[in-house]
Amino acid sequence: MSNIQGLSNTFANGGVSYWLRDSGRPSVRSALTGPIEVDVAIVGAGLTGLWTAYYLKQSDPTLTIAVLEQEFVGFGASGRNGGWMSAKPAGLFRHYAREGGHASAIALQREMFGAVDESVRVANAEGFGEHVDKDGLIHVATNPAQLTRMRSNLKSLRQNGWGDDDLFELSPAELSDRVRVRGALGAYWTPHCARVHPMHYVQGIAAAAERAGVRIYEGTTVTAISPHVVTTDKGEVGARNIVQAVEGYTSSLPGQRRRLLPMNSSMIVTERLSDSELDSVGWNGAELLGDMAHSFAYVQRTADGRIALGGRGVPYNFASSFDRDGKTAQKAIGQLATRLRELFPGLGRTRLHHSWSGVLGVPRDWSAAVTYDPAAGIATAGGYVGHGLSGTNLAARTVRDLILGEQTALTALPWVNHRARNWEMEPLRWIGASTLYSAYRFADRREYETANPRTHIAARIADAVSGR
Template structure:
């Protein structure tokens, strides 16, 4: 891979570099009184405001945001509007039964079309194409694991029309991934341009009468009150929607682990390179490695690829400028070229990083305490583009007091224990991903599937 003089490391994301950073909205002017105060103008916050304002136009709703709408994971992700679960089926089934967990899964599928419908209705042009998702196995161990995963998904309610195993030749008709042994395709995924979508959704929310205050950091949240450096917001209901930035609120340091995810994007690839790769559709493509890589073909003919890189920094810190560690950039470039050798002569033009919020049980949750009026949602473990919409519609029903199918989903009222104190948390997270990388290396160079035992031990220790 080559770097060019316009190579950028950091900033919010290539997505915002592509469309330009928006002008910041005005900050909170001082103390205000509203019906609903939402902390965080990412997807969870914006969707919650959108559905509440639609359902009850008389509500006075305000959003406070430290930076600008879409600054966090909502504007930095890989653009996968995926129907994969935002949590672990077995854990939802353990607390609420298998049928309830299956309903959550079906709602995730349906939510993809809900997002696409809103984008169409609100005239949001975000390069959305629903061509599905491919997971590919590139060695014997990955193929065995992928096959077992498909079997598990079948027991979790994925029917004949939800999932299709692909032989190497069938996979090659969609995309040529080096060393592919097979894979599966699901129609339940759409490509999306995160920044275009965030800008469009924020504008739609404002058209409904919601006020977004940017450059306004929340310091603490309590019943009926959001305290900021620019004034206090008093509200009947407070919605916390901070995902990976949850630890910025007093008393919530160990609630969610802010896990880094990093991305690179190539220059626009030539027609000859695309012909060699054979990726003519808008399918999203992920591998079956333990450390996992996710990619999309952008609307302007680039490959954007992401992975965990350096997944966790000591004491939940992360690079405020969005920069990616040099080591992680190298790992992502190696992964890109390993999957798509034809890009070897092309340049990488941008790398960036963001954080997602990971609960201790690796399961997303939606909560509302009617006594205090405080609601929150998050912990989507990488499936927030879809999960945020479903969570927001659930919060709407909970806040408005409606008893619906959504309010009975198994992630409602879920509370995970807190993450361990430092340095245990940092040692554990670092060892976890070191084990995954070790397992991936072993699997790449060995024909024996049982080399994945290292990763299985890591899964057990981490609780994944």
């Protein structure tokens, strides 16, 4: 295991996630027992589906709502993610500003800021706020090219609605007061991010929805979605409105194999750090940490004193396949372990406790969207590309307004009824994804080796091809 001295005696690979292992398997909910009729049928018991059910019930308690889930609450990305409740929607100004105008894109950004605060508010109000800490997010540059990108990113953000209260540039010395990252040349901090324990968080929302009267059916496989009807292995569900909220699992539905690419994201988490290890890192707050590399790493110091680090690893498997249990390829574990050691050399003897993987749904233009067809009664939401902990909250409130027929500031946002083209057919999809991420990893290596302040040409070409 490159640069890390092995695995703990209790190391686990897969099993959904460390978050599930830490929180314990939730109580099993009953499966659907036959055909039913409801006002709203929601496919997927992840954050999008559960938030939508919660807000619909808050707005209209008389609605009958059923959430249909093949496995259990939080089985997918909602229970496997890195615990970043961040507020920067992917592709914001490249796509949404072009479609809806600059002011419209800025409005979406402001709503994403608000989604973080709203999510924290509900968590506190509904009794699971102890698993949410809003200490913000730090992005750090660890070579000259990353520093150039960081400053360019700061300039772009300031031009596009981020004010003095949203961004704070940190010198290496100021960064060191918060967290010690080897080779840091600069950083910036934004308050618009919260650390969460993903499984406690998603289970908290599920419990809040159930208290409001929402029915959640686990162990129920949806095989098709058509106007006003959801077909399952346990019977048909008739509904005035249907919400498709399956994100990375969209390819499992008939006719939707190419709509979202199921991208693998993998994580490792260490054993609990000793006092000396914690001191070497100097990370005492709940800030989240990310780098400016093309193959981006996302990191958190967990509430129980571990370091959890994630990245793309092996980002895409041929024909959209993935391990449902979340087992991580040894190659990916080694890559993540190496990055952990590069950022925090004081953890060179720290053992790994758990590794796991999950899939997120990536649109062809890397831009999340909410759609609604009132004639068919079908709404969809997803494509958050790493910003789902906050994006799901905003998407759910938007879906609520669309289903209730209300014209609000949310229904006017530029991601409403935004549609990206489908991904290419295989083998082009696999060749393209594999080549792009090879290019990004190559660019990262060369940027460290050469110390050139300009982004490597391989990454610039990959960005142009991928539409990022």
